[in-house]
Amino acid sequence: MPVVILILVAALSATTVLADNLYYRYPGEGGTVVIDDRLPPEAVPRGYDVIRKDGSVVKTVPPQLTDEQRRAWEQEQAITEARKAAAEKLRQWDESLLLRYSDVEDIDRAKERALNDIRVRISILKSNLTAIKQQVLKDQAEAAELERRGQEVPEALTENLSALRRELAATEVQIQSRIEELDTVADDYERDKERFSKLKARVEKRRQYSSQ
Template identity: 60%
Template sequence: MIAARVLLPLVLCWSGLFAIQANAQSIYYRYPGPDGSVVIDSSVPPNAVPRGYDIIRLDGTVVKTVAPKMSDEERKAHELEFGVEEARAAADEKTRKWDESLLLRYSNVQDIDVAKKRAINDIKVRISILKSNLSIIKQQVYSNQGEAAELERRGLAVPSELVDTLASLRREITTTEQHITSRQEELEEVANNYERDKRRFADLQGQVDLRRNYYAKPKK
């Protein structure tokens, strides 16, 4: 009885070892041969690895698949295709967020017209202020230039402070003119963006109306 108790764990242990060995031996590799045939073996030769292979069990079930190594041309084509898909997905996501924003901000096309008018008026006010500032600066330049000219007619040297002031005012004129140009470009861009929003919102409204009409029809 004691011997049986001692032998039973040993038998179970040996059985487990045999099962592990059997499982290890039941893994095979299936890969294409150089002539296109299918080879099943206990290992994959190094020259066959680039062609790809499957790790399979004895019953044929696939444990893992290792894809064939791509050529440079195939890799470039794959990267290009992946890049196109990625760009398409990014564009779709951008459109989705745009649609959500439009539907959250506006109830109808008239709301977009109101927002457009408000934004354009705000930019026009800024342009008007810049033009007013530009006119004041130019008047200062004309005044200082007249003062400098009068000193030169009298044979007197123009003070360096006056020369520096004129140079600073001219730089300010250039900067202000650039700001005016930027605001005018912004005005056109904002107007175009609102018109684009109107067209997209109208499309979305059309889609909603189509669905509403479809589900409102009595089903035969």
């Protein structure tokens, strides 16, 4: 590479030069502020402004963050986003409550309908459970009778018993899940009532304030 080119590259890497009538403003040593038409490479990480002669800012380059600062910033951004999401979720909940219900009694009626629906499903599952247990007992009795006679239990009967026992276990799990759902649904409706009451109180206060 020719010597002249090497000199130019070295000069450009040492400082960054702006066009005429534009200047750099950057933090200097000891907290001072430097305004110059050249920007030393060591000043870049501290951030700088590109300004005109009258002091108006053309562009701002923020300081480069350390790893610790970047992690803190990312954490702060994550917290901000989580707060925004929570606020939006609350707004949607409030809007839904005010659209669905006109008073607390509406919520009580909706709650009872939902709980009754779950109770009906539990009743159906329990009925199915009883039928499965009866079939298991019947097949077990048949298999025991065959063994008592010294006969081999058919593979189909053995497989049917295994399938019935799996269905029995699954149905018991569903029943328990529905029973737990009763409490969850009831709690959800109670929270709806509490929030709805607060919203209605706010609306009423605003109406009173407006009328005054």
